[in-house]
Amino acid sequence: VAPVRLAVIPGDGVGPEVVAATVPVLQRAAEGTGLDLQVTELDWGGERFLREGAAMPADAADVVRAHDAVLFGAVGRPDVPDDELVWGLIIGLRQQLDLAVNVRPVHAFPGVPTRVVDTDGVDLVIVRENTEGEYVGAGGLAHAGTGHDIGIEVAVHSRRVIERAARHAFELAGRRSGRLSLVTKSNAMRHGYPLWDRVVREVAEQHPDVELEVVLVDAMAARLVQSPRSLDVLLAGNLFGDILSDLAAVLAGGMGMAPSANVLPGGDVPGIYEPVHGSAPDIAGRGVANPVACLLSGALLLEDLGHTVAATGIRQAVSAALLDPTHHTPDLGGSATTTDLAAAVLDRMEI
Ligand code: NAD
Ligand code: MN
Numbered sequence: 001v002a003p004v005r006l007a008v009i010p011g012d013g014v015g016p017e018v019v020a021a022t023v024p025v026l027q028r029a030a031e032g033t034g035l036d037l038q039v040t041e042l043d044w045g046g047e048r049f050l051r052e053g054a055a056m057p058a059d060a061a062d063v064v065r066a067h068d069a070v071l072f073g074a075v076g077r078p079d080v081p082d083d084e085l086v087w088g089l090i091i092g093l094r095q096q097l098d099l100a101v102n103v104r105p106v107h108a109f110p111g112v113p114t115r116v117v118d119t120d121g122v123d124l125v126i127v128r129e130n131t132e133g134e135y136v137g138a139g140g141l142a143h144a145g146t147g148h149d150i151g152i153e154v155a156v157h158s159r160r161v162i163e164r165a166a167r168h169a170f171e172l173a174g175r176r177s178g179r180l181s182l183v184t185k186s187n188a189m190r191h192g193y194p195l196w197d198r199v200v201r202e203v204a205e206q207h208p209d210v211e212l213e214v215v216l217v218d219a220m221a222a223r224l225v226q227s228p229r230s231l232d233v234l235l236a237g238n239l240f241g242d243i244l245s246d247l248a249a250v251l252a253g254g255m256g257m258a259p260s261a262n263v264l265p266g267g268d269v270p271g272i273y274e275p276v277h278g279s280a281p282d283i284a285g286r287g288v289a290n291p292v293a294c295l296l297s298g299a300l301l302l303e304d305l306g307h308t309v310a311a312t313g314i315r316q317a318v319s320a321a322l323l324d325p326t327h328h329t330p331d332l333g334g335s336a337t338t339t340d341l342a343a344a345v346l347d348r349m350e351i
Contacts, residue, residue: 001034001035001036002036003035003036003037003038004030004035004036004037004038004068004069004305004307005038005040005066005067005068006026006037006038006039006040006067006068006069006070006071006301007039007040007041007042007063007064007067007069007070007071007270008023008039008040008041008042008070008071008072009041009042009044009045009070009071009072009073009089010041010045010073011044011045011046011072011073011074011075011089011279012045012046012047012073012074012075012076012077012085012279012284013074013076013077013278013279013280013281013284014073014074014277014279014280014283014284014289015045015072015073015074015075015279016073017073017284017287017289017291017338018073018074018275018289018290018291018293018294018295018338019071019073019294021291021294021295021338021339021341021342022071022291022294022295022297022298022342023039023071024342024346025295025298025314025317025342025345025346025349026071026298026301026302026314027039028346028349028351029298029302029307029310029311029313029314029349029351030307030310032310032313032349032351033307033309033310033313033351035307035310040067042056042063044056044057044060044089045075045085045089046075046076046077046079046080046085046279049080049084049085049088050079050080054088055075055084055085055088055089056088056089056092056093060092060093060096061093061096061097064093064097064270064272065097065269065270067270068270068305069270069271069272069273069301069304069305070093070270070271070272070273071273071274071294071297071298071301072090072272072273072274073274073275073279073294074274074275074277074278074279074280075089075090075278075279076278076279076281077279077281078281087137090272090274091135093262093272094130094131094262094272095131097264097269097270097272098131098264098267098269099130099131099262099263099264099269099271099272100129100130100131100161100164100165100168100263100264100265100267101127101128101129101130101164101165101168101169101262101263101264101265102127102128102129102130102241102260102261102262102263103125103126103127103128103168103172103260103261103263103300104125104126104127104128104241104245104248104258104259104260104276105123105124105125105126105259105260105296105300106122106123106124106125106126106245106248106249106251106252106258107122107123107252107296108120108121108122108123108251108252108253109252109253109257109318109319109322110319110322110323111322111323111324111325112252112253112257112322112328112332113253113328113332113333114250114251114252114253114254116225116250116251117225119228119251119252121229122228122229122251122252123232124228124231124232124233124234124248125172125176125232125233125234126233126234126236126241126244126245126248127165127168127169127172127233127234127235127236127241128165128236128237128238128240128241128242128245129161129162129165129236129237129238129241130165130238130262131161131238132155132156132157132158132161132237132238133155133156133157133192133237133238133239134153134155134237134238134239135238135239135242136154136155136156138153138154138155138156139151139152139153139154140152155192155239156192157191157192157193157195157196157237159195159199162195162196162199162200163199163203164265165235166182166199166200166203166235167203167265168265169233169235170203170204170206170207170210171207171265172233173207173210173232173233174207174209174210176232176233177232177233178209178210178211178232179210179211179213179231179232179233180204180210180211180212180213180232180233180234180235181212181213181214181215181220181231181232181233181234181235182196182197182200182212182213182214182215182234182235182236183215183216183217183220183234183235183236183237183240183241183244184196184197184214184215184216184217184236184237184240185216185217185218185240186214186216187216192237193237196237197214200212200214200235201214217236217240217244220234220240220244221244221247224244224247224248224251225247228248228251245258245260245276246258246276249276249277253331253332254290254331254332255275255276255277255280255290255293255331256275256277256289256290256291256292256293256329256331256332257290257292257293257296258275258276258277258293258296259273259274259275259276259293259294259295259296259297259299259300260273260274260275260276260297260300261273261297261300261301261304262274263304271301271304273297273298273300273301273304274294274297275293275294275297276293277293283330287337287338287339288329288330288331288337288338289329289338290329290331290332290338290341291329291338291341291342291345292318292322292341295314295318295342295345296314296315296318298314299311299312299314299315299318302314309351310351313349313350313351314345314349316348316350317345317346317347317348317349317350318345320348321341321344321345321347321348324344327340327341327344328341329341
């Protein structure tokens, strides 16, 4: 088997903490399945920004392309404007590498308290369009500084981009329950989301095995809380996908439990795998960040590279560790540290 060239970007805040907890588990999964995992650590993020004026080098996309996949922690620090780091790193990479979709699974592991009504058996995936929509950075500021400032944020939705996200969502739904929910807001937005509805219905014709429903985003927010088991694969644009996936993460125990994959389906580009959460400055440096989101991102990474056994090994070990509340970090109501939980996962690796 060819080696897996893994680039690791710990980033800021809890990013380095959860990544440090994850890399040994990936190594163990690799050893157990005969994989040669070659890890390169990249110092991109807030500290690099303060030192060199940029969160990542100008040839960052080429550096990433020389690897098979990237494990990313998080960026963001209180002393640097968010757009410098978020745009300067993760949103920038998603766009430069054209990582079309952001896949965000939500799985309620048994034994994890969620403080939300009955989330037993919740298992859904949000497929978020990852390059356009409200996050293209188009628009501008008019009458700046006059007291009548107007911020104009232009959303862009193009057929090609909708189609490729839709195809990925239909294929995923076809492998799962055969149910796909498109999330738009076509009652109030008159151009972009009606185009989504039209294009996705066209793609649906090529996937007769999948049942499509179109749901308004506000109604979907309520439904995610009220009847999340009625949902399987959700397809949403960039903004709605971002917001709903934080909401959905709560169904699995919170931000510490939510993994994600930034991928270009069918494309020859390394995917970037990262927890949905950010750098969590409120808990950073205390060693109490929940590493599960990052661990599950690592499992997604191995799965997408075709190493299913290694990926399943990590998920089963995570699931087994979470059954024992003494391994729960404070966000789950426990008092375990990041390394306690990571060690419990490592102990339960059966591969
Ligand atoms: P956040 O996700 O960092 O934190 C939200 C809440 O979730 C906080 O209370 C935090 O303590 C908790 N949390 C997050 N991860 C956790 C974990 N692993 N274990 C336990 N609790 C966890 O979001 P925020 O506070 O809105 O943003 C903080 C910074 O992160 C900002 O600079 C923001 O721009 C950045 N950010 C980066 C990314 C990214 O790198 N992809 C994503 C979101 C936010
Ligand atoms: Mn987000």
